[in-house]
Amino acid sequence: MKPLALLSVSDKTGLLDLARELSTTYNFQLISSGGTAKAIKAAELEVTKVSDYTGAPEILGGRVKTLHPRIHGGILARLDLPEHQQDLNDNAIQPIRIVVVNLYPFEETIAKPNVTLEDAIENIDIGGPTLIRASAKNYKHVAVLSNPSQYAELLEELKANNGETTLEFRKKLAVAAFKHTQSYDTAIAKYLSGDLVSNLESLEEKSTNTLSSSYTLLCNNPKPLRYGENPHQPATWYQVGATPKGWSAAQQLQGKELSFNNLLDLEAARSIIAEFGDDQPAAVIIKHNNPCGVAIGSTIAEAYQKAFEADSTSAFGGIVALNRPIDEETAQLLNKTFLECVVAPACVPSVASILSKKQNLRVLVLSDFHQGSHETVKTIAGGMLVQRSDDESVKPDTWKVVTQKQPTPEQLQELIFAWKVSRHVKSNAIVITKDSTTIGIGAGQMNRVGSAKIALEQAGEKAQGAFLASDGFFPFDDSVRTAAAAGITAIVQPGGSLRDADSIKAADELGLVMVLTGIRHFLH
Structure with a gap:
């Protein structure tokens, strides 16, 4: 009696070659359901339909095909x-030795625009995961x-072992199978949870301060990196979900492989450049996860040059993100200094030869800078912290001018620019800007006065007539007075301190504009 192999696949890549080898070279009897049986039969290979083998028809529009004792008893x-053995003999069941199954494309389905819940539900595989789990068990x-x-790998295993598989090989396949069904179930749970959240939010029943009662990371396609933050730290880059998106979907045009630190800095650059949309050409230069230069210009070349000149010393070895395609003028500017990475939504064809002069420069194309994660995850001892990403859009119409002096429309636009940058600087963050360009950034200091002094010192004489953004409130009026003494014209900050009145009073005394946003943007 021939050994049995059950094949039931959604993705038919490589199916016919495998079926042909199993049938003709290793003398397996093939059992298949639905479209898989049809494809094998069309290739003129002998196959037994599951319904013929079990004596039970496929029912409920294909929802029930392989859920039968003759199938699962054999597995x-x-x-x-x-x-x-006695049960098999009593019920005329033959052992099934190989099971080949892949699942309905659930994640591919929900990734489609305007997918309906009904479409998603119908692409939840039931028989497939059951076959996989039974076989893996x-x-x-x-x-x-x-x-x-x-x-x-299976065919190589059969060839090396006279048509058999080793226990070690089968165990490895079982581990992969359980990981696969775990990922599949997690994707379904996350999708349905999201749908439930949407429904609850539409009924205004969802608390804004709660997340899911459980949290699972769905990671695939691991890519080992040379090392982590330092050479003694092993590191791997995992893709979240089955469908590449974000940096997993980016195209690298040239340069060395991406490192752990490259990816962290690229994400920091992406999050800032996403703030500026497509309205104006914008450029950002990142160093050690903080911006050292951010600017808006009339052209992308001008924006990059302004960002570079904001802190040309720190820009050396930096990460550059642009919200416009790299053109020849910009490529020439990029080549003037050592950079680790450049990312843009596209490159004009003629720049390839220019950028290739810097062979180690990593050049990436990321078509959608706005496709960030809706949640951030950080590990701590014995657990992890999950929060909704700080991706709420800037809403100037909700801001409150609290000083006697009112901002002009032009001043308000500069304050908006400074505020957008400040939310992406490690707190305590102070950002000083002028002409839609950062001229001083104080990041990650233990007190706000220290950050202000660093930013103002970096700005120097350019601070005359400049603008200051603070990611958190001023607990005292000292930073306001320090800023005014350096020449700052207007300040934007969240407010909320018990001593807000002191800071506002100082601003009025010194002839400053002060705007309160009502929202804090700490970045730890």
Whole structure:
């Protein structure tokens, strides 16, 4: 009697080659359902439909096909137990030795624009995960393949072992299978939870201060990195979800492989450049996860040059993000200094030869800078912290001018620019800008006065007539007075201190504009 192999796949990549080898070279009897059986039969290979093997028709529009004792008995039977052998004989069930299954494309379905809940539900596989889990549970007797990438390895295993598979090989496949079904179930749970949240929010029943009662990270496609933040730290880059998006979907045009630190800095650059949308050309230069230069210009070349000149010393070895395609003029400017990475939504064809002169420069194309994560995750001992990302749009119409002096429209636009940058600087953050360009940044200091002094010292004489943004409130009026003494014209800050009145009074005394946003942007 021929050994049985069950094939039931949604993704038919490599299916026919595998079926042909199993059938003709290793003499397996093939059992298949639905479209898989149809594809194998069309290739003129012998195949038995599941419904013919079980004697039970496919029902409920295909929802029930393989859920049958003759299938699952053949998969779950322990061949080393006489009582299992007896059950197989009594019920005319033959052991199934190889199971090849991949699942309905749930994540691909929900990634489509305007997908309906009904479409998503119908792409939740039931029989497939059941087959995979049953086969993986009984890996001592069954080889389960859950991804077309495993087909070649199976055939090599059969060739090396006279048509058999080793226990070690089957166990490895079982581990991959359980990881696969875990990821699949997690994707479904996250999608349905999101749908539930949407419904609750529409009824105004969802608290803004709560997240899910459980949290699972769905990670795939691991890419080992040379090392982590330092050479003695191993590191791996995981893709979240089955469908590449964000940096996993970016195209690297040239340069060395991305490092752990590159990716962290690229994400910091992406989050800042996303603030400026497509309205005006914008450029940002990141160093050690903080911006050292951010600017808006009439052209992308001008924006980059302004950002570079904001702190040309720190820009050396930096990460650059641009919200416009890299043109020839910008490429020439980029080549003038050592940079680690440049990312833009596109590159005009003629710049390839210019940028290639810097062979180690990593040049990436990321089509959508706005596709960030809606949650941030940080690990702590024994657990992790999860929060909704600080991605709420800047809303100047909700700001409150608290000084006697009112901002002009031009001053308000500069304050908006400074505020957008400040939310991406490590707190305590002080950002000083002029002409839509950062001229001084104080980041990560233990007190706000220290950050202000660093930013003002960096700005120097340019601070005359400049603008200051603070990511948190001023607990005292000392920073306001220090800023005024350096020449600052207007300040934007969240407010909320018990001593707000002192800071406002100082601003009025010194002839400053002060605007309160009512929202804080600490970045730890």
